Amino acid sequence: xxxxxxxxxxxxxxxxxxxxxxxxxxWRTWQPEILRLxxxxxxxxxxxxxxxxxxxxxxxxxxxxxxxxxxxxxxxAWESLVCWYINLCTAGSRVVAVKKMSIVPKAIQxxxxxxxxxxxxxxxxxxxxxxxxxxxxxxxxxxxxxxxxNLGIQIQxxxxxxxxxxxxxxxxxxxxxxxxxxxxxxxxxWNDNAQIPMLWDMIYxxxxxxxxxxxxxxxxxxxxxxxxxxxxxxTVPSNQNTVYNPNGVAVKRVTNLSxxxxxxxxxxxxxxxxxxxxxxxxxxxGSRTGLRTDIRAxxxxxxxxxxxxxxxxx
DNA sequence: TATCGCCCAGCGCTGTAACG
DNA sequence: CGTTACAGCGCTGGGCGATA
Numbered sequence: 489x490x491x492x493x494x495x496x497x498x499x500x501x502x503x504x505x506x507x508x509x510x511x512x513x514x515w516r517t518w519q520p521e522i523l524r525l526x527x528x529x530x531x532x533x534x535x536x537x538x539x540x541x542x543x544x545x546x547x548x549x550x551x552x553x554x555x556x557x558x559x560x561x562x563x564x565a566w567e568s569l570v571c572w573y574i575n576l577c578t579a580g581s582r583v584v585a586v587k588k589m590s591i592v593p594k595a596i597q598x599x600x601x602x603x604x605x606x607x608x609x610x611x612x613x614x615x616x617x618x619x620x621x622x623x624x625x626x627x628x629x630x631x632x633x634x635x636x637x638n639l640g641i642q643i644q645x646x647x648x649x650x651x652x653x654x655x656x657x658x659x660x661x662x663x664x665x666x667x668x669x670x671x672x673x674x675x676x677x678w679n680d681n682a683q684i685p686m687l688w689d690m691i692y693x694x695x696x697x698x699x700x701x702x703x704x705x706x707x708x709x710x711x712x713x714x715x716x717x718x719x720x721x722x723t724v725p726s727n728q729n730t731v732y733n734p735n736g737v738a739v740k741r742v743t744n745l746s747x748x749x750x751x752x753x754x755x756x757x758x759x760x761x762x763x764x765x766x767x768x769x770x771x772x773x774g775s776r777t778g779l780r781t782d783i784r785a786x787x788x789x790x791x792x793x794x795x796x797x798x799x800x801x802x
Numbered sequence: 803t804a805t806c807g808c809c810c811a812g813c814g815c816t817g818t819a820a821c822g
Numbered sequence: 823c824g825t826t827a828c829a830g831c832g833c834t835g836g837g838c839g840a841t842a
Contacts, residue, residue, distance in 0.1 A: 675832090737807065
């Protein structure tokens with residue numbers, strides 16, 4: 489159970505999140521807060537509804553600290569919390585959120601690279617969402633797989649006790665056009681920064697600009713050839729004393745993003761949606777049985793010494 | 803006058819490359 | 823394989839100017 493390729497990559501992604509000092513410090517405060525929100529005998533509803541409270545959870549640490557340390561760390565912390573939450577809600581599905589770029593399959597990395605002349609800029613993305621194709625390779629226990637590399641040699645799913653990324657690299661090349669790709673731009677504040685996701689979304693939507701030698705993708709991998717591509721924005725927002733209304737520039741700039749704009753609060757019509765809505769908006773095809781069914785099945789496994797205990801919810 | 807959007811500068815954390 | 827060094831990255835909140 490939870491031993492498919494997507495779920496192995498998910499585990500790697502979450503272990504990476506927990507490996508940073510910033511997240512470990514935050515987690516000491518966040519974990520009790522999250523467990524309190526979940527309550528006893530929680531269901532898939534309580535798990536999903538964490539999305540309405542992510543901003544409160546985030547603000548429970550730091551508390552307006554203006555030190556450069558906290559300032560710098562907060563961006564990482566928000567990204568990490570969003571990554572944790574998305575993976576929690578998608579456990580058991582073929583949807584995986586990855587924060588660390590180097591564990592994203594190479595072909596996907598290539599596809600989302602924007603080339604400005606011969607300079608590859610924006611190879612980084614805050615969080616990359618992968619929806620693995622609905623093929624046997626991605627629904628089967630990795631111990632029963634027999635995947636051959638280009639030399640005809642079987643790829644070991646586990647190498648030196650670690651998930652072997654050669655597996656995902658190879659399969660993403662082979663099945664590239666059946667992958668769905670999502671980029672999530674995380675920002676703790678909203679106002680001025682809304683320009684950044686707006687502009688990148690324009691470039692991705694336009695598919696580059698030939699006359700100016702601005703292109704997307706490299707090594708033959710292009711988001712146009714993937715199954716789908718979406719660009720989303722997720723903010724806290726940390727701005728104090730700011731009321732967001734549907735006509736504000738910051739709001740207008742992100743409401744038309746291909747993947748939508750979200751925050752860690754309950755949805756407000758025409759302003760921002762709760763992050764919990766991102767699953768029905770963008771990544772529905774990543775589950776055979778449906779999101780809620782997957783979460784329901786995952787809940788017993790979140791406890792100590794079970795297959796999803798790496799989420800730290802015990 | 804009230805509101806809104808835009809601008810500014812800095813320093814510690816993280817990840818990666820280089821090294822032993 | 824473990825350690826070190828370094829380069830790149832990001833968030834905040836007040837003030838100013840433009841507009842209604």
